[in-house]
Structures are given as structure tokens and as C-alpha cells.
Amino acid sequence: MRSLYIADDEKAIRDGIKLLIDWAGLGYALCGEAGNGTDAAEDIARLKPDLVLMDIRMPGKSGLDAIRDLTTDGFEGHFIILSGFSDFKYAQAAMKYNVRHYLTKPIDEDELVSAVNEISALLDSRADAKSKEQFLRSRSKKEIIQDILNHSIDLKRLSPEEFGLNADKYQIVAYEDFNESGKNLSYRFSDLFNAAGSDSGVSVHFTYKGYDLLLLLGNPGIMRFDRFLAHYEDSPEEGSPLDSIFIAYGSIVDSLGDITDSYKQAEELLRRRFFCVQGQHVLGYKDLPSVKNCPEKLESSRIDGFTGEITDFLQTFNRRKVAEALYSLEEYLYHVDAGISEVKLFLADLYLRIKDVMTHRHSTVTLPFDSNSEIIDFINRQHYLYEIIFYFSHCFEGLMGALGHSSRDSVIDDILYYIDHNYNTNLKLETIASLFGYNSSYLGKIFTKTVGDSFNTYVDRKRIEHATKMLKEGNLKVYEIAEKTGYSNVDYFHKKFKKYVGVSPAEYRAKNS
Numbered sequence: 001m002r003s004l005y006i007a008d009d010e011k012a013i014r015d016g017i018k019l020l021i022d023w024a025g026l027g028y029a030l031c032g033e034a035g036n037g038t039d040a041a042e043d044i045a046r047l048k049p050d051l052v053l054m055d056i057r058m059p060g061k062s063g064l065d066a067i068r069d070l071t072t073d074g075f076e077g078h079f080i081i082l083s084g085f086s087d088f089k090y091a092q093a094a095m096k097y098n099v100r101h102y103l104t105k106p107i108d109e110d111e112l113v114s115a116v117n118e119i120s121a122l123l124d125s126r127a128d129a130k131s132k133e134q135f136l137r138s139r140s141k142k143e144i145i146q147d148i149l150n151h152s153i154d155l156k157r158l159s160p161e162e163f164g165l166n167a168d169k170y171q172i173v174a175y176e177d178f179n180e181s182g183k184n185l186s187y188r189f190s191d192l193f194n195a196a197g198s199d200s201g202v203s204v205h206f207t208y209k210g211y212d213l214l215l216l217l218g219n220p221g222i223m224r225f226d227r228f229l230a231h232y233e234d235s236p237e238e239g240s241p242l243d244s245i246f247i248a249y250g251s252i253v254d255s256l257g258d259i260t261d262s263y264k265q266a267e268e269l270l271r272r273r274f275f276c277v278q279g280q281h282v283l284g285y286k287d288l289p290s291v292k293n294c295p296e297k298l299e300s301s302r303i304d305g306f307t308g309e310i311t312d313f314l315q316t317f318n319r320r321k322v323a324e325a326l327y328s329l330e331e332y333l334y335h336v337d338a339g340i341s342e343v344k345l346f347l348a349d350l351y352l353r354i355k356d357v358m359t360h361r362h363s364t365v366t367l368p369f370d371s372n373s374e375i376i377d378f379i380n381r382q383h384y385l386y387e388i389i390f391y392f393s394h395c396f397e398g399l400m401g402a403l404g405h406s407s408r409d410s411v412i413d414d415i416l417y418y419i420d421h422n423y424n425t426n427l428k429l430e431t432i433a434s435l436f437g438y439n440s441s442y443l444g445k446i447f448t449k450t451v452g453d454s455f456n457t458y459v460d461r462k463r464i465e466h467a468t469k470m471l472k473e474g475n476l477k478v479y480e481i482a483e484k485t486g487y488s489n490v491d492y493f494h495k496k497f498k499k500y501v502g503v504s505p506a507e508y509r510a511k512n513s
Contacts, residue, residue: 055082313435
């Protein structure tokens with residue numbers, strides 16, 4: 001039986017989890033529980049359970065802090081995060097500690113069983129790998145490499161010749177499932193690589209921190225890998241073994257002690273495969289952006305800028321500008337120094353803000369937006385940035401169609417439509433002209449000729465029209481109505497209202513109440 005530990009500050013939830021599924025039938029026995037994060041962390045470090053169900057918010061040490069500390073100290077068990085919907089950001093943060101399962105309360109029985117089964121499969125796979133004779137025979141050589149990567153060996157006392165690791169050059173290659181399905185590959189890239197040549201002493205396959213790695217030895221190994229890349233890098237044949245593998249490789253180094261540098265590059269590339277283009281199977285050290293030397297950080301304030309641009313372009317049905325804005329977004333995210341979970345959080349926040357602005361401005365139209373939880377879940381599940389950008393683009397196209405004005409013949413019609421839904425903002429002819437790709441002077445002339453009023457007069461008439469409705473229908477104060485119709489100065493609002501209606505706002509309300 002495998003061991004199970006439950007950490008949640010509510011005893012009722014802990015008791016409920018024990019009864020929710022048939023733990024014994026799944027091969028697990030409870031070894032402990034706690035309602036305090038500090039106690040849980042101490043118990044887990046001592047008991048070393050195979051599986052931990054960890055609540056995010058607990059007294060003492062938070063679940064996230066406990067996971068971080070335990071993982072840093074070398075705990076190898078698996079975690080399932082339990083949290084409320086509002087804890088989404090904290091659950092995302094746990095991704096950096098290889099926590100792959102996040103369940104929201106109340107816990108769904110089927111989701112919990114599915115997560116436990118996936119973890120059981122991983123544990124089975126790990127146990128099988130350890131029992132293989134080939135692994136045991138080569139364990140000494142692989143442990144030496146792992147000790148080098150861990151900086152836990154004195155290289156001055158190491159004899160590379162003794163362990164078959166002597167070479168003039170070295171390079172680290174990492175590989176994983178291209179589809180990131182979580183399933184184990186039915187074959188190893190190392191086997192395919194060794195099958196490409198007769199000399200099996202040009203590489204060493206090993207695992208480190210959950211990654212499958214190859215250490216290439218000398219020119220023979222490095223040149224074979226170059227030939228391998230030349231054959232497969234552009235577009236592996238569909239259905240071939242290489243079609244389901246993703247490869248990342250670090251730079252070539254001159255000494256065994258420097259393989260850590262090559263490994264770190266390969267590891268960073270695996271994390272950054274999120275930014276690969278569609279169908280890309282290989283990333284090399286030259287593809288690493290120099291984010292470490294770039295002062296640009298992931299700033300939440302940039303969300304406001306992207307939101308304003310994209311919502312303006314959507315309402316003006318300017319597909320070219322929408323596409324340019326999405327490209328700028330993609331470029332910005334590629335070059336910031338931030339983790340993938342942070343980038344996904346940024347994208348989810350951006351999309352939800354766009355949704356909020358559009359639904360508020362077009363409250364009378366049913367817009368084709370998914371629910372907030374569906375949007376967040378979709379973004380979180382995607383393996384690549386291009387998938388999320390495509391989702392944005394597809395949704396925005398549907399949005400423009402739902403507004404019913406995606407194929408207008410006249411730019412003036414689009415401008416009038418835009419004014420009618422944004423009269424409460426600081427509308428200026430110069431701003432409108434740039435949104436629609438026109439010179440402001442020219443646009444002002446054709447606007448007056450087509451509409452019969454100047455741009456400013458039309459905006460004032462539209463604002464006053466909405467103000468009269470508010471005066472009739474609601475209990476808002478006059479200064480509140482002024483703000484809601486785009487007038488920051490209430491005296492100016494009084495002046496405009498009397499000009500177009502003939503009486504003051506208060507007099508109008510008295511006559512029409």
C-alpha cells in the first residue's frame with residue numbers, strides 16, 4: 001500500500017476526503033493528517049508519504065509555503081492542491097514546484113479519482129524504472145553525472161576515465177513528450193539516438209530532477225547529434241517516433257565540470273517551450289532570449305494598455321489593428337523575465353478585463369464570452385502561447401460578428417456606432433481618426449458632410465440624449481449623470497444641457513418626473 005497524508009484546516013473536510021473515494025481500493029492507506037501548515041510540513045518531512053492532499057490556506061504555514069520548503073529539501077512525493085476558486089493565483093504559483101493537480105472545493109469525486117490514478121501511474125513507472133537491470137548496471141556512471149550537476153562531488157578527485165566519461169567536449173540534451181500529455185513515452189530518445197550509430201559510448205542516458213537527459217561525449221557524440229537534428233529538426237514525419245518528442249539542448253562545454261551550464265540552458269529551454277511556434281520540436285541554446293540582461297519585467301499596468309487598445313479596435317471592427325495588438329502582446333511576453341505561470345496569469349487577467357469592458361459597453365447585446373472559470377481553465381491548460389493567442393483571435397472575431405457591424409460599407413456608420421457605445425469616455429476626433437486609420441482633418445470634413453453636425457456637436461447631442469434618459473429613469477444626482485455621460489465638469493454639463501434642451505437638468509427632471 002502507498003501512503004496518503006491529508007492537510008486541511010477544516011476537520012470536516014479531512015473526514016469527508018477520507019470517505020469520498022475508496023482509498024484502499026486505489027492502493028492507499030492514511031499515514032497522517034493535520035489542520036496546521038507547520039505541523040503538516042514537519043509530519044510530511046518525517047513520514048515521507050507518496051501522496052499529499054494539501055490545502056492552500058491554513059494557519060501556521062500556508063500550503064504553498066509548505067510545498068516550497070518540502071520540495072526544496074528534496075521531498076519526492078506528489079501533491080494535489082485543494083483550494084477555493086479565489087486561490088487561483090496561489091495554485092498557479094505551485095506549478096513551479098511540479099505540482100500538476102489542482103482541485104477546487106467542493107471536491108469532485110471523479111476529478112479526485114482521476115488525479116490519484118495519474119499519480120499512481122507515475123509512481124508505478126518510477127518503481128519499474130528502478131527495477132530494470134540495465135539501470136542498475138549503469139547506475140554508478142549516472143550517479144557521478146548527477147553528483148556533478150548537484151555540485152556534490154570533488155571534481156579534483158574524480159577520474160573520468162574510470163567511469164567512461166573522458167572526452168574533450170560535452171553537451172547536454174533534454175527531451176520529453178511533445179504533446180505534454182503526462183504519459184510516459186513508449187520509447188526513449190536515447191535508444192533512437194544510439195540506433196543511429198554503432199558506437200554506444202558516445203552518450204549517457206540519465207534522469208535528473210524529473211527530466212530525461214543525454215550527456216554527449218566528445219566530437220563523435222556531438223556530430224552524431226548534429227546529423228540527427230539535420231534530419232529531423234524541420235518537420236518530423238507525422239506518426240514517426242520523433243513526431244512525439246520535444247528536444248532541448250544546451251551549449252557545448254570543454255570540461256566535465258562545466259556540464260552544469262549546458263544542463264541549465266536545456267532546462268530553461270524546456271520551460272520556455274511555451275513560446276515555441278506551432279509544430280516546433282527542437283529548441284537550442286541559441287534560441288534563449290537574453291531576458292536576464294533585459295530590464296523589462298512583467299508589469300500588471302501593461303494590462304490596462306492592452307485592454308484599452310484591443311477594446312477600441314474591436315469596437316471599430318479594425319481586424320488589422322487587433323492582429324497587430326495581439327502580435328505586440330506576444331512579443332512583449334516573449335521578452336519579459338517571468339515564469340510561464342505568471343504569463344498565463346497575465347493573459348487570463350487581460351482577457352477577463354476585455355470581457356468586462358465589452359459586456360459593460362454593450363450590455364444590450366449577448367456577447368459570445370465563455371464563463372470566467374472556463375476562460376481561466378482553458379488558458380491554464382494550454383501548453384503554448386500561440387494556442388492562447390489563437391483563442392483570443394478566434395473569440396474576438398466572433399465578438400465583432402455578434403455586435404452586428406462587422407461588414408459596414410461606411411466608416412461613418414462605424415464611427416457613429418463607436419460613439420454611441422463610448423459616449424461616456426473622453427472622445428476626441430484625433431483619437432477616433434487614428435483608430436480608424438484616417439487623418440483627423442479629413443475625417444472631420446467627411447463627418448460633418450455626412451452627418452450634418454460637426455464631430456463635437458454630434459458627441460454632445462448623444463451625451464445629452466443619454467443624460468435626459470437618466471434624468472427620467474433614475475435617482476442619480478446631476479453631477480453623477482454628468483460623469484456618466486462624459487462630462488468631468490458639472491458646470492460645463494449644465495451649460496451644454498441647457499443649450500440643447502432649453503432648460504437646466506434640474507428643471508428637466510422636475511417636468512418629467
